[in-house]
Amino acid sequence: MYRVPNVTKMGTHLLKCPKCPLVIRNELTESCEETSLIASNTTNSAITEGGYVTSTPSDATPLLEFTEEKKRRLTKLLSKAIYVTGSPLSMVEHPLWREFFKELQPLFELPTRKFVSTTHLDTIYNEMEREITEELKSTNNLHLQCDGWSNRRNEGIINFVIAKPEPVFVKSLATSSHRHTAEYLSEEIQQVMRTYGTYKFVSLIGDNARNLQKAFDLVKLEHPNVITLNCVAHTLNLLCHDIMKEDAIEAFISVAIDVIKSVKKSQILCALFKQIIAEKGSGEQLKLPSKTRWGSYFHAVRSLQNSKAALQCLAVHEDAKMIPADIKAHLLDEEFWKMIDESTAILEPITDYIFKLEGNESYINDVYMAFKDIKSRLVFLLPGFSSLFDDNIRDRILNAVDKRRENCIKPIHLAAYMLDPKCQGIEMNEDEEIIAMDFIHEKGICKNKALSKVAACLLTAPCTSAATERTFSIHGNIHSLKRNRLTTERAAKLAYISYNWNLLHNQKDEEVDEDEEEPISSPLMVSPSTIKNIEPQPSTSGRNTRQIEFCDVTKILSDNSDLDSD
Numbered sequence: 079m080y081r082v083p084n085v086t087k088m089g090t091h092l093l094k095c096p097k098c099p100l101v102i103r104n105e106l107t108e109s110c111e112e113t114s115l116i117a118s119n120t121t122n123s124a125i126t127e128g129g130y131v132t133s134t135p136s137d138a139t140p141l142l143e144f145t146e147e148k149k150r151r152l153t154k155l156l157s158k159a160i161y162v163t164g165s166p167l168s169m170v171e172h173p174l175w176r177e178f179f180k181e182l183q184p185l186f187e188l189p190t191r192k193f194v195s196t197t198h199l200d201t202i203y204n205e206m207e208r209e210i211t212e213e214l215k216s217t218n219n220l221h222l223q224c225d226g227w228s229n230r231r232n233e234g235i236i237n238f239v240i241a242k243p244e245p246v247f248v249k250s251l252a253t254s255s256h257r258h259t260a261e262y263l264s265e266e267i268q269q270v271m272r273t274y275g276t277y278k279f280v281s282l283i284g285d286n287a288r289n290l291q292k293a294f295d296l297v298k299l300e301h302p303n304v305i306t307l308n309c310v311a312h313t314l315n316l317l318c319h320d321i322m323k324e325d326a327i328e329a330f331i332s333v334a335i336d337v338i339k340s341v342k343k344s345q346i347l348c349a350l351f352k353q354i355i356a357e358k359g360s361g362e363q364l365k366l367p368s369k370t371r372w373g374s375y376f377h378a379v380r381s382l383q384n385s386k387a388a389l390q391c392l393a394v395h396e397d398a399k400m401i402p403a404d405i406k407a408h409l410l411d412e413e414f415w416k417m418i419d420e421s422t423a424i425l426e427p428i429t430d431y432i433f434k435l436e437g438n439e440s441y442i443n444d445v446y447m448a449f450k451d452i453k454s455r456l457v458f459l460l461p462g463f464s465s466l467f468d469d470n471i472r473d474r475i476l477n478a479v480d481k482r483r484e485n486c487i488k489p490i491h492l493a494a495y496m497l498d499p500k501c502q503g504i505e506m507n508e509d510e511e512i513i514a515m516d517f518i519h520e521k522g523i524c525k526n527k528a529l530s531k532v533a534a535c536l537l538t539a540p541c542t543s544a545a546t547e548r549t550f551s552i553h554g555n556i557h558s559l560k561r562n563r564l565t566t567e568r569a570a571k572l573a574y575i576s577y578n579w580n581l582l583h584n585q586k587d588e589e590v591d592e593d594e595e596e597p598i599s600s601p602l603m604v605s606p607s608t609i610k611n612i613e614p615q616p617s618t619s620g621r622n623t624r625q626i627e628f629c630d631v632t633k634i635l636s637d638n639s640d641l642d643s644d
Contacts, residue, residue, distance in 0.1 A: 093144075094185065144185040153189050157198040161575045164555050167195045195568065203571040206578060210246055214274045217242045221539050223283045224267060224290070225546040226258050230557040233566050234258065237549045238270050241283075243538040245438055245545035247577040248274075250553075250570035263293035268300065281305040281490070281539045285312040305490050310445050311436040311542040313486045314428050314452075315372045320478040321424065322375060326466050330417050333408060334379055338364045340405045341392070350398055354388045361388035372436070373429040376422065383418050420463045424475075427455040436544035443494035443501070445541050449483040450505060489517035494536040497529070552576050 089106055092098045160167060169175050170188045179188055189198065214220065221241040229235055234253035239245045249270055256262050271279050282297060284290040286308055294306035322331055341347045341364055355361035365381045367374040382389070392398050393409040401409075408414045431448045434440060456479065460472040467475075492514035496503035503511060518532055552573045557564065564572075 144183070149186060152186060154198065154202065157189070157194050158202055158575070158579070160194060161199065161202065161572050162579045164552075164572075164576065166561065167191050170194055195564075199568065199571055203575060206575060210248065210578060211274070214240060214242065214246065214248070218278050219280050219535050219538050220274060220278045221281045221283060222267065222270065222279055223540065223543040223546045224263075224270075225284060225543055225550070226253075226287075226290075227550045227553065229553060229566070229569070230559060230562045231566070235550075235553065235566070235570075236263070236266065237546050237553075238267075239543075239545045239549065240270075240274065241538070241540045241545070243441065243540065244581060245540065246581065247545075247549050247574055250549070250573060252566045252570070258289055260289050260292035260296060263290060264296035267293060267297050271297075271301070276301060277303075279304055280535050281307050283307045283309060283540060283543045285309045285543060286316065286485075305488070305539075307442070307488065307490070307539070307541070308486050309541075309543040310448070310486055311372055311432050311544055313482050314432045314435075314448075317478060317482045318373070318375060318425060318428055320482070321428075321475055324471050324474065326471065327421065330421065330466060331375065331379070333414070334382055334418070334421075335367065337382065337389075337405055337408055338366055338378060340402060341389075342366065344400060346400065347392065347398060350395055351385075351388060351392050354391050354395070355385070358388055358391070361385035373425075373432045376425040376429040379418060379422050379425070383415075383422050386415055386418075417466050420466050423459055423463070424456065424467075427452050436542050436547075438540075438545065440541055441494070441537055442491050442539045442541045443498040443537055445487060445491045446495040447501070447505065449479070449487065453479050453483075489513050490536060490539070493517045493532075494539070497533040497536055549573060549577055 092106055093103060156170075159165070160169065168191050171191050176188055179186055219242070221243070223239040223241065223245065224236060226234065226236045234256070236251040236253060236258070237247065238249040238251070240248050251266060253262075267282065268276070279301070282294045282304055284294065284307075291306070291308070298304055298306055322328055341351055351361075351364075362381055362384050364385065365374070365378045367378040389409050393401060393406045431452060435444060435448060453476065456476060460467055460475065492503075492506065492510050495501055496506065496511070496514040497518070503514060506514065518529075553569060556569045556572050556576075
């Protein structure tokens with residue numbers, strides 16, 4: 079029995095009162111945890127004749143401990159959730175959100191918008207930046223990616239990503255009035271390299287822009303051991319454009335885009351098209367291509383191919399009288415659909431490798447076979463196509479593949495393919511094997527190191543700068559058409575937190591999946607016991623009359639601790 083009237087109000091007051099002694103507050107907290115019977119109103123209490131309140135069993139929620147430390151932690155978690163999900167910072171001042179949190183926990187007070195956009199943003203950003211910097215400074219074999227972009231406010235931005243091999247977003251540079259010249263880019267690249275240790279960087283990866291490639295060359299003059307690479311996904315996208323520049327293909331693609339636009343721009347045709355798809359259970363939403371989106375022309379034509387039946391039904395539908403006569407004629411012409419099939423078949427192998435190689439799980443050892451497979455598939459397909467491709471076009475397409483391959487593949491790609499335990503350079507010819515071995519043993523970046531350490535340097539290098547493109551996607555979500563008041567600095571911090579948190583979160587999910595399933599051997603995570611079971615496969619090149627002798631990798635791994643990597 080409590081000898082204090084209004085015991086519930088008094089207990090609530092003492093828990094909230096800043097002047098209440100800590101000893102009393104702790105005793106009240108312990109009492110709440112033990113009994114869980116402190117009632118929130120007198121309906122759950124019994125009143126004695128003296129006017130005192132006696133506690134009775136009830137289903138009321140007990141007073142929970144809510145210290146300043148817990149309040150700070152919850153505020154930090156809420157702020158981080160807002161940053162990572164791209165939610166508006168003003169949501170903390172919306173009356174419905176405030177009402178929701180008040181009902182959820184009356185003792186928790188939401189921070190202000192200004193507090194979320196300044197103090198908490200800086201705190202979380204600085205903590206994450208410090209952790210990432212410490213990790214990168216303790217890691218060897220780094221690979222730097224960079225690319226430029228203009229945001230919604232037409233401000234120039236250059237983002238830098240370091241692969242270790244997982245791509246980490248490290249810096250967003252607002253270029254202000256600086257032009258993106260090779261000299262300016264070169265200096266900024268070297269500044270990032272100096273931050274984490276210039277000697278740790280193995281390669282630089284970027285798209286085929288002339289100013290960026292020239293900047294890479296300037297960096298290489300200062301640091302000869304750094305290897306400059308082109309983005310393979312960007313190169314393959316340029317190969318798609320090379321194919322579509324052919325007059326016959328360009329004219330057909332123009333007609334295909336007109337068909338898509340005529341359907342998408344009409345509300346009636348869109349509604350009828352969706353209705354037909356639902357009735358037939360066949361077809362998909364038509365997609366318009368974008369010049370800046372890799373592989374978008376293939377997906378545009380593929381959407382037409384997958385919706386052939388629905389589009390032909392639309393062409394003869396009694397309510398679709400607004401379809402232009404030329405568009406209707408194309409939809410009912412089998413020659414048009416034959417060209418659709420041929421164009422998708424030609425673009426598909428290139429687009430497949432664009433999406434395969436732009437992922438974070440692809441490295442430069444995959445590039446050699448990508449180009450080899452693309453060319454072999456085109457050589458097999460082109461002779462059977464006659465609607466769009468004559469002999470001259472076929473020859474020009476294959477020459478374009480060779481030209482892009484020559485521009486993209488460098489000795490490091492051949493060396494990585496040779497050092498890949500899964501392949502061991504089995505598809506290489508004699509000249510390519512000589513180039514690869516020459517790079518590894520004479521002109522390589524690690525000519526005095528054990529072979530396993532050379533492999534670790536090469537097989538961790540990404541083959542594209544797609545990770546940098548993904549940072550721009552996050553920037554685009556933050557600086558949208560309706561949300562562009564944020565300063566460039568704050569937007570960069572939000573993108574930094576969002577990208578790196580999602581990267582860490584995905585890694586943890588993958589670790590859980592690996593625990594649940596039997597792990598698959600990786601070329602970078604091979605144990606000595608596993609290596610013993612791998613039989614070396616010599617080259618089977620037709621012109622090669624000798625075999626490459628592979629060293630005992632098990633012995634190298636066991637002796638690594640005795641070697642000086644410097």
